[in-house]
Amino acid sequence: MNRRGFWGDVVRYRIILLMLAPAVLYYLLFAYVPMGGIILAFKHYDYAGGVFGSPWNGLDNIRFFFESGDAWRVTRNTVLYNAAFIVVNNALQIMAAIFLFEVGGKWFRKLMQSALFLPYFISWVVVGSIAYNLLNYNIGTVNVWLKGMGFEPVDIYNTPSYWPFILVLIAAWKVLGYGTVMYLAAITGIDTEMYEAAEIDGANIFQRVMKVTLPNLYPTIIILVLLAIGNIFRGDFGMFYNLVGNNGVLFAATDVIDTFVFRSLLMTNEIGMSAAVGAYQSVLGFVTILLVNYAVRRHDKDRALF
Amino acid sequence: MSASEIRLDQNLTKAVGQQTDRRLFAAIGYVVLAILAIVCLFPFLLIISSSLTKESVIAIEGFQLFPTAFSLEAYGILFQYPEQMIRAYAVTISVTLLGTITGLLLTAMTAYCLSRKDFKWRNAFSFYFFFTTLFNGGLVPWYLLMVNYLHLKDTMLALIMPMLFNVFYIVVMKSFMSQVPEAIVESAKLDGAGDFLIFIRLIVPLSKPALATIGLFLALGYWNDWYHALLFVSDEKLMPLQYYLYKMLGNLDGMRKAMAESGAVMTTNMPTESLKMAMTIVACGPILIAYPFIQKYFVQGLTIGAVKG
Incomplete structure (x- = not known):
């Protein structure tokens, strides 16, 4: 008997469907069901009522978020930090990858790559401990050095204006090796005949890097940058929370959407409002990704996400 | 001329x-x-x-790149009353082992189904998974689901479940498995092997490099996780290593109290700053030791991912 149609396929693929079932149920429960929880953004949450029984309050949550001034601050910080990360991280990673490809013997390259990749492997908590070691007012290494050179120590943990630089530096430090490996893979994929042709034409190594390596990297750069732009409304909670924590003095310069949602949920217990901010972030992120994908699709159809 | x-x-x-x-x-x-x-x-x-620096010297001179006064007192304290540290290690190791093994098996199984070119609905299912990376309900509904509806607060499952699957890992694994020649699968089918048997006997052994890479990514994620403990764990017995370090950095007094309860005698000149640093080393020590051996698998993984992105 050879059944056809939908149920025929179900029977034919029954083992595959069974093997897929754990993942399908997992994402149903932990991803799709919470999507329905977005209704909380329009409710006044109370513990007795829960998700379904709490009363509706329309746009009050989101209005409160915007009228408090928090919306502008956390959105601006999230976007500006991510923009700075994209520029600085990619520039450093591309530079490191080009040098790693061109310079030194096998041994030197391996050693350098291992050194650059190491920070990727530690947790943000450990990075927080390192930052404490460097930046503490009384005993921090930076201040020890400043004092050693005859300068006044600086109270970094109480001065917001230093933090954009500190956070950009630490973020670059943490992912330098990861990005370098990605770009190095792309450079290694470039056809060596192109290099040889450039050399025969008399190009020196600087010209070769500018005229052969970089143009060949553009597709990779564009894709990685666009993907990063797709996530521009997502703050790296682990980084901000472990470096800044709940130090309110710094919030003007360091608070991002993710840290704000976390605090609203678990510290001030404004559940409806934090759900609204989370939904605001999700929707903004979703629209951005659609736009980015449209841009990628126009640029290079094969690279589009969907 | x-x-x-x-x-x-x-x-x-x-x-x-x-x-x-x-x-x-x-x-x-x-x-x-x-x-x-x-x-x-x-x-x-x-x-x-x-x-490795004497606490009294840190208090005066601050942290230094090279120890000006060598001392093992911080490690001495940590290992003199190691109950909490050992417990945190035990939690981290259990979570890492359970999470990595289960996650790896499930990721491979899922990726295999999506890599089967004769499976008609593979694109639909791929999109079903992929869509969750584009849009989500945000932290709050998920948190309430975990805590109020699934009652996972202060359970080991709360530390394992959230990182069991990762769409990126499924995609990387799938693109690796897609390279297995179809002829092999076809001939196995002719020999009467079922889909599950093909997966276990053929695909898994052929996918060892990808399994090693994704397994290490999973293990690193579990080892370094502190976030889910921050959200879901208040019971000290369930604190994983990184969260224990986090607590200690933020609240050394509380930790001292816990140490005192577990038998340590409170001493007024107990090291604090060097102790934080010693605990940091203890928390990332195994990774630093394993790093030279595991690094290449991560490079490999990024390269597989970069090809099919």
């Missing part, structure tokens, strides 16, 4: 010019890479050195 001689001459000058440029470029490259490598490594030296 004949024309060919002139050309030869020009080529020679060009070649000499290329040679000097090459040297200049190499010099810049060595310097830049060396600086970057030092910047990447020196915080680790700082932590190690600080953990």
Whole structure:
């Protein structure tokens, strides 16, 4: 008997469907069901009522978020930090990858790559401990050095204006090796005949890097940058929370959407409002990704996400 | 001079010019890479050195790149009353082992189904998974689901479940498995092997490199996780290592109290700063030790991912 149609396929693929079932149920429960929880953004949450029984309050949550001034601050910080990360991280990673490809013997390259990749492997908590070691007012290494050179120590943990630089530096430090490996893979994929042709034409190594390596990297750069732009409304909670924590003095310069949602949920217990901010972030992120994908699709159809 | 001689001459000058440029470029490259490598490594030296410095000296001189007064007192304290640390290690190791093994098996199984070219609905299912990376309900509904509806607060499942699956890992694994020649699967089918048997007997052994890479990514994620403990764990017995370090950095007094409860005698001159640094080393020590051996698998994983992105 050879059944056809939908149920025929179900029977034919029954083992595959069974093997897929754990993942399908997992994402149903932990991803799709919470999507329905977005209704909380329009409710006044109370513990007795829960998700379904709490009363509706329309746009009050989101209005409160915007009228408090928090919306502008956390959105601006999230976007500006991510923009700075994209520029600085990619520039450093591309530079490191080009040098790693061109310079030194096998041994030197391996050693350098291992050194650059190491920070990727530690947790943000450990990075927080390192930052404490460097930046503490009384005993921090930076201040020890400043004092050693005859300068006044600086109270970094109480001065917001230093933090954009500190956070950009630490973020670059943490992912330098990861990005370098990605770009190095792309450079290694470039056809060596192109290099040889450039050399025969008399190009020196600087010209070769500018005229052969970089143009060949553009597709990779564009894709990685666009993907990063797709996530521009997502703050790296682990980084901000472990470096800044709940130090309110710094919030003007360091608070991002993710840290704000976390605090609203678990510290001030404004559940409806934090759900609204989370939904605001999700929707903004979703629209951005659609736009980015449209841009990628126009640029290079094969690279589009969907 | 004949024309060919002139050309030869020009080529020679060009070649000499290329040679000097090459040297200049190499010099810049060595310097830049060396600086970057030092910047990447020196915080680790700082932590190690600080953990080995006498507390009284840290209080006066601050943290130093090289210990000015060598002392093992911080490690002494940690290992003198190690109950909490051992418990945190046990939690982290259990979560990492359980999560990695289960996650790896499920990721491979899922990826295999999506890699089967004769499976009609594979694109629909791929999109079903992929969509969750584009849109989500945000932290709050998920948190309430975990805590109020699934009652996972203060359970080990709360530390395992959230990282069991990752769409990126499924995609990487799938693109690796797609390279297995279809003919192999077809001939196994002709021999009467079922889909599950093909997966276990054929695909898993052929996918060892991808399994090693994704397994290590999963293990690193579980080892370094503190976030889910921050959200879901308040019971001290369930604190994983990184969260224990986090607590200790933020609240050493509380930790001292816990140590006192577990039998440590409170001493007024108990080290604090060097103790934080020693705990940091203890928390990332196994990774630093394993790093030289596991690094290449991560490079491999990124390269597989980069091809199919």
